[in-house]
Amino acid sequence: xxxxxxxxxxxxxxxxxxxxxxxxxxxxxxxxxxxxxxxxxxxxxxxxxxxxxxxxxxxxxxxxxxxxxxxxxxxxxxxxxxxxxxxxxxxxxxxxxxxxxxxxxxxxxxxxx
Amino acid sequence: xxxxxxxxxxxxxxxxxxxxxxxxxxxxxxxxxxxxxxxxxxxxxxxxxxxxxxxxxxxxxxxxxxxxxxxxxxxxxxxxxxxxxxxxxxxxxxxxxxxxxxxxxxxxxxxxx
Numbered sequence: 001x002x003x004x005x006x007x008x009x010x011x012x013x014x015x016x017x018x019x020x021x022x023x024x025x026x027x028x029x030x031x032x033x034x035x036x037x038x039x040x041x042x043x044x045x046x047x048x049x050x051x052x053x054x055x056x057x058x059x060x061x062x063x064x065x066x067x068x069x070x071x072x073x074x075x076x077x078x079x080x081x082x083x084x085x086x087x088x089x090x091x092x093x094x095x096x097x098x099x100x101x102x103x104x105x106x107x108x109x110x111x112x113x
Numbered sequence: 114x115x116x117x118x119x120x121x122x123x124x125x126x127x128x129x130x131x132x133x134x135x136x137x138x139x140x141x142x143x144x145x146x147x148x149x150x151x152x153x154x155x156x157x158x159x160x161x162x163x164x165x166x167x168x169x170x171x172x173x174x175x176x177x178x179x180x181x182x183x184x185x186x187x188x189x190x191x192x193x194x195x196x197x198x199x200x201x202x203x204x205x206x207x208x209x210x211x212x213x214x215x216x217x218x219x220x221x222x223x224x225x226x
Contacts, residue, residue, distance in 0.1 A: 042117065043202065043216035056213070090156055101147065104156035
């Protein structure tokens with residue numbers, strides 16, 4: 001396991017539920033990322049935070065709402081999801097957004113019924 | 114838009130064999146290249162990072178090369194072991210201020226004892 005943790009590891013939710021994914025990094029990094037990994041598709045970058053400011057939003061639907069209260073924590077709030085949103089959601093962190101290696105958490109396996 | 118292709122999609126080799134995984138990209142304006150491995154149901158583990166000014170990086174039995182002119186990167190694994198079985202992903206970071214990362218779809222490697 002790396003210094004990036006994610007909870008929960010598995011989540012099943014209905015389309016009308018509201019849930020949140022949590023990511024925490026213990027590496028002293030300043031940048032954090034949310035990725036979506038769907039079956040048979042490349043990993044997709046969703047959001048990038050640098051020093052708690054959102055610096056990248058890759059045309060993600062508004063039913064996904066990120067929050068970065070401090071440089072160690074990143075949340076992804078979910079509401080009114082669709083079955084096609086079922087995927088592995090990965091969090092990552094790096095020292096900065098420019099050149100550094102990204103360290104990934106184990107992911108949250110999300111199933112939307 | 115950067116496109117990243119990994120060939121083959123799956124590879125099965127006997128233990129001890131040397132092997133090469135390929136990754137090609139369309140946009141030569143890259144910032145860096147990273148190779149990751151992903152075990153089933155797990156997050157990504159960074160293997161090697163090559164900056165755009167570098168040609169290769171080595172770590173143990175792994176060697177990654179970068180040829181921007183041809184739009185290719187290779188990951189060489191020497192003396193493969195069953196523990197190397199995983200999916201290998203390459204990822205390119207593009208120039209442009211914030212890290213825009215494009216992943217390939219991966220090569221699933223199985224090393225047979």
